[in-house]
Amino acid sequence: MPLYLRFLFPLIGLLLVTDLSLATHPGTTPHCPALDANDPVQREALMNHVCFLSAAPDTPAHRAESPRELPADIQWTSARGHDLVFSHTDSVYWVRLNVRNSDDSQKLWYLKLNYPLLDEVTFWRSSELVEPALTTGDQHPFLSRGIDYRYFLLPVTLGAGETQTITLRIQSSGALNVPLSLKTPETTIAESNHLTLLHGFFYGALLVFAVFNLLLFFSSGTGYYFYNAFYMASLGLFLFAMGGFANQYFWPDSTGFANTSIPMLMSISSLAMTLFGRSFLEIPTNTIANKVLTGLALTSAGLFIMAFLLPYNRSIVLNTGIALLIIACLFIIGIIRWRQGYSPAKWYVVAWSGMLAGALIYSMAAFGYLADFLAREIFMQAAVGAQVILLNYAMVQRWRLLNKKLLDVEHNARTELELKVHERTAQLRSTMRELEKANRQLATLSLNDALTGLHNRRHMDNLLPELCAEARRTVNP
Numbered sequence: 001m002p003l004y005l006r007f008l009f010p011l012i013g014l015l016l017v018t019d020l021s022l023a024t025h026p027g028t029t030p031h032c033p034a035l036d037a038n039d040p041v042q043r044e045a046l047m048n049h050v051c052f053l054s055a056a057p058d059t060p061a062h063r064a065e066s067p068r069e070l071p072a073d074i075q076w077t078s079a080r081g082h083d084l085v086f087s088h089t090d091s092v093y094w095v096r097l098n099v100r101n102s103d104d105s106q107k108l109w110y111l112k113l114n115y116p117l118l119d120e121v122t123f124w125r126s127s128e129l130v131e132p133a134l135t136t137g138d139q140h141p142f143l144s145r146g147i148d149y150r151y152f153l154l155p156v157t158l159g160a161g162e163t164q165t166i167t168l169r170i171q172s173s174g175a176l177n178v179p180l181s182l183k184t185p186e187t188t189i190a191e192s193n194h195l196t197l198l199h200g201f202f203y204g205a206l207l208v209f210a211v212f213n214l215l216l217f218f219s220s221g222t223g224y225y226f227y228n229a230f231y232m233a234s235l236g237l238f239l240f241a242m243g244g245f246a247n248q249y250f251w252p253d254s255t256g257f258a259n260t261s262i263p264m265l266m267s268i269s270s271l272a273m274t275l276f277g278r279s280f281l282e283i284p285t286n287t288i289a290n291k292v293l294t295g296l297a298l299t300s301a302g303l304f305i306m307a308f309l310l311p312y313n314r315s316i317v318l319n320t321g322i323a324l325l326i327i328a329c330l331f332i333i334g335i336i337r338w339r340q341g342y343s344p345a346k347w348y349v350v351a352w353s354g355m356l357a358g359a360l361i362y363s364m365a366a367f368g369y370l371a372d373f374l375a376r377e378i379f380m381q382a383a384v385g386a387q388v389i390l391l392n393y394a395m396v397q398r399w400r401l402l403n404k405k406l407l408d409v410e411h412n413a414r415t416e417l418e419l420k421v422h423e424r425t426a427q428l429r430s431t432m433r434e435l436e437k438a439n440r441q442l443a444t445l446s447l448n449d450a451l452t453g454l455h456n457r458r459h460m461d462n463l464l465p466e467l468c469a470e471a472r473r474t475v476n477p
Helices: 003-022 040-044 185-220 221-244 244-248 259-279 288-306 313-338 345-366 373-447 458-472
Strands: 050-055 084-086 092-100 109-113 118-123 134-136 152-158 163-173 177-179 180-183
Touching: 050 084, 084 092, 084 185, 092 152, 092 177, 092 180, 152 163, 163 177, 177 345, 177 458, 180 185, 180 244, 185 221, 185 373, 221 244, 221 259, 244 259, 259 288, 259 313, 259 345, 259 458, 288 313, 313 345, 345 373, 373 458
Parallel strands: none
Antiparallel strands: 050 092, 084 177, 092 163, 109 152, 109 180, 118 134, 118 163
């Protein structure tokens, strides 16, 4: 095993164990301690003031449509400073936060929910328990969020000395991540600008690399350039949808397609990475590796169709499993090709090892097994960015290898041609000498009698005009 892998896998395991331990929320508390919105330290420790309730199906809390309908004897569970993350479930989750303005003037904050893939999110303030302050989510048009932002923002305006209770009702067909934060308008704008710059750089770089590889394909006709462009474009679209941008910019009014697009784009990305890996690694036909990748490519194509037929929670699980299997298979096949002496596979394996770690951590965060989805999203983007750079460097190495092979073939062909020219020249000279000898023999045979060897009449006919001309020149006038 390469040396870097010996450090990579233990690091992944440490991250998983650490985050899984933080994702548990034991214990209950009879009430949620109020948060002083003017205290930045308390705002940073907001999850210490959050309580939540998990309402299983067929329970009164699950059927409740507003905080007033919740049973009076329910027990709220303290978040204890950790983000709320839940795997796929049919339960409804209620979240409560008490916020106090200790200042002597009215102020505005924003309660942010930094996870875009939620079907139903409803906010109530203590002064608006009958009608919710905001009802939004993927099952509603994007404009229902009130603020044109990929995450969920609830304006919280508190008068001097006022305390409000904010209640959230959250339900989704996928995993639930509820990373909450309370920010001032200035901080919200600054963080949004920083993230916009980061995401713009990431998606812009992916677009540039994809277009560049597409142009290389049109100019050279080499298949793996097209597959690489296909892979980067599809992966970029998938991450764009997972980050909530596609719902914001591409289909803001298509409430049903917001969920369908995730497994659909994931299946396309799986197909693209399979085709690119098989082409780049030059896997021979009639091998087990080629048959495995062909089967995975056909499975990805089938899952693309099933994304429109299966429920979201089943489709996303199947697509995630196949995507991780494809990444693992390409990683193993890359190692095999590396050991077989295919030098570009070295950089392919290095690139795919980072992708394997990033995809594993990102999928666990998306499925609710790891907290801090935003950090996992950035980690995934860093892994994809490093992979794209390494893959394109591997393609340069592959091009250099092919160019070297072409130069070697050209040199061998030139050398072989020179040898053949020398051989043919020597043969031609030998043939010319033999032809000249034969011509002399023919001339001798034509001027001498075959029986006596004496000159014949033809020789006299050839010689007589010369003698006559000589006589005329030498005779005196």
